Amino acid sequence: MNLWFIALWVTLVKAWVVNEGTTCTLYPESLSHRGQAVDDSPSIQQAFDMCGTNGTVIFSKNLFHVNTVLNTTNLLNCDVHLHGELRFSTNIPYWRTHTISVVLQDQVTAWLFGGTNVNFYGEGGFYNGQGQEWYNANRNQSNQPGRPMSITFYNSTNLFFWATFVWDSKNVTFTNLFVNATSNSKWGTMNTDGFDSWKSDSILVETATIIMGDDCIAAKGNTTNFHVKNVYCEGGTGITIGSIGQYPETPDYNLNTTFENVHVKNAMDGAYIKTWQGTRI
Ligand SMILES: *[C@@H]1O[C@H](CO)[C@@H](O)[C@H](O)[C@H]1NC(C)=O
Ligand SMILES: *[C@@H]1O[C@H](CO)[C@@H](O)[C@H](O)[C@H]1NC(C)=O
Ligand SMILES: *[C@@H]1O[C@H](CO)[C@@H](O)[C@H](O)[C@H]1NC(C)=O
Ligand SMILES: *[C@@H]1O[C@H](CO)[C@@H](O)[C@H](O)[C@H]1NC(C)=O
Ligand SMILES: *[C@@H]1O[C@H](CO)[C@@H](O)[C@H](O)[C@H]1NC(C)=O
Ligand SMILES: *[C@@H]1O[C@H](CO)[C@@H](O)[C@H](O)[C@H]1NC(C)=O
Ligand SMILES: *[C@@H]1O[C@H](CO)[C@@H](O)[C@H](O)[C@H]1NC(C)=O
Ligand SMILES: *[C@@H]1O[C@H](CO)[C@@H](O)[C@H](O)[C@H]1NC(C)=O
Numbered sequence: 001m002n003l004w005f006i007a008l009w010v011t012l013v014k015a016w017v018v019n020e021g022t023t024c025t026l027y028p029e030s031l032s033h034r035g036q037a038v039d040d041s042p043s044i045q046q047a048f049d050m051c052g053t054n055g056t057v058i059f060s061k062n063l064f065h066v067n068t069v070l071n072t073t074n075l076l077n078c079d080v081h082l083h084g085e086l087r088f089s090t091n092i093p094y095w096r097t098h099t100i101s102v103v104l105q106d107q108v109t110a111w112l113f114g115g116t117n118v119n120f121y122g123e124g125g126f127y128n129g130q131g132q133e134w135y136n137a138n139r140n141q142s143n144q145p146g147r148p149m150s151i152t153f154y155n156s157t158n159l160f161f162w163a164t165f166v167w168d169s170k171n172v173t174f175t176n177l178f179v180n181a182t183s184n185s186k187w188g189t190m191n192t193d194g195f196d197s198w199k200s201d202s203i204l205v206e207t208a209t210i211i212m213g214d215d216c217i218a219a220k221g222n223t224t225n226f227h228v229k230n231v232y233c234e235g236g237t238g239i240t241i242g243s244i245g246q247y248p249e250t251p252d253y254n255l256n257t258t259f260e261n262v263h264v265k266n267a268m269d270g271a272y273i274k275t276w277q278g279t280r281i
Contacts, residue, residue: 016040017047022055024048028062028084037089039067048072052115059084059125066110066127067091069098075115082125126178177208194233197223206230215240216264218274221252229260238267242274 016027024047029038044064047057052075061083088110089095095110179194194210197203198220208231210216216233218240219226233239239259244252264270 016043017050019047019050022051023058024051024055025058025060026064027060028064030063030065037065037067039089040064041066041068041070044070045072048075048078052076052078054078056081059086061124063087065089067094070111070113073112073114075113075118077117078115078119080118080120081123082121082127083123084125086125086127088128174203174205174208177205177210179208179210179212193218194236196220197226199223201225203227204229208232210234212236216267217259218242219254219257220244221246221250221254223257224253224255226254226257227260228258228262231259231262233262233264233267235266236268237272238264238269239271240269240274241272244273244275246276 016029016032018025018027026040026043026047028040029043030036044066051057052072054077056079058081063085064087066086067089174195177195193215194212194217195205195208196215196218199222201224203223203226205217205228207229208217210231211234214236216236216238217228217231220242221244228239239262241254241257244254246252259271262271
């Protein structure tokens with residue numbers, strides 16, 4: 001009886017967000033557009049608007065195209081299950097003019113994500129920042145202004161996840177993180193960090209494989225009680241505390257950082273502390 005009642009509530013709210021009560025399941029637009037890379041960002045935004053509080057958002061086992069910026073912050077008691085691929089578009093002129101600032105070192109992001117009591121489960125899914133296009137466009141120069149980081153975890157409390165940049169967050173756990181920034185062309189993977197934390201407390205990174213071209217894991221300013229455990233790093237520079245001390249008017253405190261059981265292969269430095277020496281960017 002109850003099941004029948006729930007079934008009546010199954011509604012196709014908009015193409016490709018299937019909403020059942022507090023669960024939203026996402027399907028990519030490409031399925032109804034003969035495989036074209038139609039932007040799924042509006043559906044993704046809608047799914048989080050509908051199910052981001054006391055709900056569940058499920059990315060079905062399909063390829064999703066993220067062609068425009070996403071801001072899914074202030075989530076509350078939300079479980080996210082990623083079964084498919086999140087593929088960021090290679091529209092470099094778009095990204096360079098539309099991303100969201102993360103303040104630190106003039107960096108920007110394509111997807112600002114955050115909330116309280118949020119669990120983000122990989123479950124075979126992953127995201128693809130299409131780095132190769134950027135490495136080629138970069139031609140071994142340092143960061144092009146406006147090159148975004150794929151996902152940033154912002155203002156998050158009790159978040160459980162895997163990924164890249166953590167900002168203004170507390171009690172965040174990343175397990176089984178896999179990052180691969182490798183170039184197949186003659187151009188290198190300049191400035192590709194694996195995992196950075198900034199202004200964050202009680203962050204745990206446990207069991208990670210990170211192949212990259214810059215810092216493997218960096219504890220940036222005001223990172224406290226950061227614990228990194230069982231990590232394999234390949235390429236780039238290695239394990240880092242910093243950069244710290246970039247802005248003369250804001251001191252950086254890094255307290256109680258632990259790196260435990262870390263293997264570093266083919267890196268320039270292994271482990272080091274980076275500080276600013278009077279110049280600023
Ligand atoms: C979400 O759940 C919390 C705790 O169970 C409850 O206090 C709150 O009212 C709920 N919010 C909504 C919008 O349902
Ligand atoms: C992101 O969305 C929130 C509302 O959830 C809004 O308050 C905030 O200003 C937005 N941030 C940006 C950078 O657009
Ligand atoms: C940070 O998250 C809290 C909820 O935990 C919210 O009340 C606050 O507005 C958020 N701050 C910003 C700057 O988004
Ligand atoms: C930190 O987050 C975990 C997982 O969400 C939760 O079980 C734990 O109670 C949280 N700890 C604190 C101190 O809030
Ligand atoms: C990393 O990506 C490169 C380039 O796409 C690929 O050749 C390589 O096999 C990947 N490494 C792993 C461990 O998946
Ligand atoms: C670019 O830099 C990488 C090292 O990061 C180097 O291996 C490669 O040869 C350089 N490419 C060119 C074309 O100079
Ligand atoms: C240092 O951080 C660890 C987690 O990495 C935590 O368990 C411990 O209590 C912290 N120590 C102090 C003195 O805060
Ligand atoms: C880091 O913490 C110190 C001490 O609380 C504060 O003065 C400084 O502004 C913080 N830095 C940033 C970038 O928030």
